[in-house]
Amino acid sequence: MDPKVNGQLQREWGWLIATYLFLGGVGGGAYTIAAINSFLGESLELSTTVGLWIAFPALLVGTLFLIADLGSPSRAVLAGMKPRTSWIARGTWIITIFMILSFLHLILHQFTTVGEAAGGATAINIIAVGGIVFAIGTMAYTGILLGASKGIPFWRTGVVPVVFVISAVVTGHFAIMLGVTLLSNTADTLVPLRTMALEAAGLVILEVLAILFFLQAAFRQPDPRESAERILRKRMFVIGYFVLGLAVPLILMIVVYRSAPDAAAAGMFPAITIGALLGLLGGLILRQAVLICGALPTLNMAGFEFRRIHRPKEPKPDIGMLPPQ
Amino acid sequence: MPRYGMVIDLKRCYGCYACSMACKTANHTPPGVFWARVLMGEVGTYPNAVRQALPVLCMQCEEPSCMEVCPTGATQKRDDGIVIVDKEKCMGCKYCIMACPYGARYSVEEWESYFPDGLPLTPLEEFQKKAWEEKSGVGVATKCDFCLDRITNGKEPACVEACPAKARIFGDLDDPNSEVSILIKKERGQVLNPEFGNKPKVYYLLPR
Numbered sequence: 001m002d003p004k005v006n007g008q009l010q011r012e013w014g015w016l017i018a019t020y021l022f023l024g025g026v027g028g029g030a031y032t033i034a035a036i037n038s039f040l041g042e043s044l045e046l047s048t049t050v051g052l053w054i055a056f057p058a059l060l061v062g063t064l065f066l067i068a069d070l071g072s073p074s075r076a077v078l079a080g081m082k083p084r085t086s087w088i089a090r091g092t093w094i095i096t097i098f099m100i101l102s103f104l105h106l107i108l109h110q111f112t113t114v115g116e117a118a119g120g121a122t123a124i125n126i127i128a129v130g131g132i133v134f135a136i137g138t139m140a141y142t143g144i145l146l147g148a149s150k151g152i153p154f155w156r157t158g159v160v161p162v163v164f165v166i167s168a169v170v171t172g173h174f175a176i177m178l179g180v181t182l183l184s185n186t187a188d189t190l191v192p193l194r195t196m197a198l199e200a201a202g203l204v205i206l207e208v209l210a211i212l213f214f215l216q217a218a219f220r221q222p223d224p225r226e227s228a229e230r231i232l233r234k235r236m237f238v239i240g241y242f243v244l245g246l247a248v249p250l251i252l253m254i255v256v257y258r259s260a261p262d263a264a265a266a267g268m269f270p271a272i273t274i275g276a277l278l279g280l281l282g283g284l285i286l287r288q289a290v291l292i293c294g295a296l297p298t299l300n301m302a303g304f305e306f307r308r309i310h311r312p313k314e315p316k317p318d319i320g321m322l323p324p325q
Numbered sequence: 326m327p328r329y330g331m332v333i334d335l336k337r338c339y340g341c342y343a344c345s346m347a348c349k350t351a352n353h354t355p356p357g358v359f360w361a362r363v364l365m366g367e368v369g370t371y372p373n374a375v376r377q378a379l380p381v382l383c384m385q386c387e388e389p390s391c392m393e394v395c396p397t398g399a400t401q402k403r404d405d406g407i408v409i410v411d412k413e414k415c416m417g418c419k420y421c422i423m424a425c426p427y428g429a430r431y432s433v434e435e436w437e438s439y440f441p442d443g444l445p446l447t448p449l450e451e452f453q454k455k456a457w458e459e460k461s462g463v464g465v466a467t468k469c470d471f472c473l474d475r476i477t478n479g480k481e482p483a484c485v486e487a488c489p490a491k492a493r494i495f496g497d498l499d500d501p502n503s504e505v506s507i508l509i510k511k512e513r514g515q516v517l518n519p520e521f522g523n524k525p526k527v528y529y530l531l532p533r
Contacts, residue, residue, distance in 0.1 A: 086394050
């Protein structure tokens with residue numbers, strides 16, 4: 001007998017939802033950076049192309065992960081029915097519109113004949129502005145979805161959306177760096193990549209501050225504190241996220257930025273590849289750890305301080321039955 | 326139209342789990358699903374600490390957070406205040422499970438046998454599985470509905486009927502002469518975690 005008790009971990013959302021939130025974040029982050037780059041006329045146009053090529057497929061695959069997690073996937077079309085009160089319904093609309101805009105932007109950007117036609121550039125700019133708004137909406141949604149869950153105090157400290165938005169920008173940035181490195185590892189590319197490495201380092205530092213703020217906020221309340229202690233006991237979080245997902249990429253990005261901007265420094269490409277891959281892995285681990293450490297609140301009433309009794313898990317009894325022959 | 330609610334007298338409850346078992350029998354809930362749960366814990370401080378049972382079920386909230394977050398409108402509140410799930414509309418996103426601070430909701434995709442080592446379902450389990458799937462569906466959110474099929478036939482919810490200590494009382498909260506209304510008023514009935522703002526309709530009478 002294993003009834004739900006107060007303080008018990010949630011088990012319904014696991015790695016499928018973590019991957020959905022992660023890919024939504026990567027898509028939103030990559031698009032935002034790509035669209036801003038296209039506005040600023042960034043020296044490395046490849047980063048815009050790569051960002052656009054990452055955004056739409058990431059969102060599409062992420063949505064498939066969400067659908068795979070549904071208990072009744074055939075009814076997924078009903079997901080946007082109640083946007084007035086439900087964040088899943090709002091998110092459905094936000095992501096759908098964002099997918100359409102990112103797809104249109106990709107098509108217009110890729111087929112230059114369309115882009116160069118009269119009004120083509122204006123159309124791209126209008127789409128990019130709308131795309132950025134909905135990309136930010138998507139990144140925020142992945143955090144607000146959790147933040148609006150009344151049953152899990154760990155997610156309701158108010159900081160989860162901030163952490164997820166910053167992590168989305170970081171992972172989107174790393175995804176673009178990875179794509180650029182894999183597609184063009186010449187000395188010409190290294191100069192803008194060094195600038196991107198500096199930006200990545202700054203963003204990772206921002207994420208470190210955000211996650212520390214998140215944990216500090218969680219430690220201030222009893223129920224979230226239990227989850228915060230639990231997450232800090234997880235090797236997956238401490239080693240997988242903090243060390244491999246944040247510290248190592250940060251060091252590698254600083255090393256890349258400080259390297260000499262000449263052909264001899266082409267050895268920096270493996271460093272960028274490893275740093276970006278670990279940074280992406282860290283983003284996935286963060287979401288998975290935050291999800292699986294979410295627990296139900298403690299139930300109490302005024303003048304009734306109910307403390308639950310933890311009972312050790314008993315082994316399954318041997319009832320002497322043999323499996324069928 | 327009545328507004329159904331429940332009173333649970335913690336002075337009377339001694340944690341026998343009869344309510345949990347009656348609920349399972351009446352609603353054919355699968356293994357691991359307990360619409361009527363009994364949490365065991367303790368209250369008070371040494372040397373006056375005592376063991377205490379805390380029965381918990383769906384609180385049939387006035388302002389249910391599960392209904393608020395449901396993206397499809399599958400979770401609805403009836404005129405009599407009972408919160409139900411329309412199994413034909415639920416897509417199984419499990420967001421309502423995350424939104425319920427009382428942990429009252431479940432989602433079951435596969436019915437596993439009560440018996441260990443992957444044994445096939447017994448004929449009784451097969452019957453229960455079929456009855457469960459007809460009533461609650463597969464892969465969708467499920468919860469206590471105050472035994473809607475029983476109360477529409479003039480009976481009490483199974484947990485109320487089964488309680489040997491008469492610790493559970495069911496009735497109309499809007500009727501000032503109902504037993505639940507009198508008990509709540511006389512013994513200052515309280516709700517669990519009022520700070521959640523859900524306005525539960527399950528009240529508790531506390532041990533003195």
